[in-house]
Amino acid sequence: MKSLTTLAAIAACGLCTSVWADTILEPRSVTVHFDDLDINSAPGAATLYNRIRAAAAFVCNDLGTSRSLAYLARYKTCVHGAVGGAVARVNRPAVTEYAVARGTVPADLPIRGKFVRNN
Secondary structure, three states: OOOEEEOOOEEEEEEEEEEEEOOOOOOOOOEOOOOOOOOHHHHHHHHHHHHHHOOOHHOOHHHHOOOOHHHHHHHHHHHHHHHHHHHHOOOHHHHHHHHOOOOOOOOOOOOOOOOOOOO
């Protein structure tokens, strides 16, 4: 059974990935199952990404309950980190490409780019 546990700091083993919420409370996690998906296809990658994002939002929810801008910023950071970490643990090109196209850079993805020198 393929599954992924979503948290802000990643801890995983086998076919399970953990995403830890950055909260004052005990770290929380949610397991995201994907044994029903072909994560090498675009539709499967999209479905898994949406499941990961929903799990991250749930795990980080305690940070988003206030109207404070500081808590909102922490919530967004928590969700972004959780999704990025989970996508990195899945480590499949289709899922990574889908995440990057939506502004999520997996935690261990090397940044590559062309640099042009203007004189």
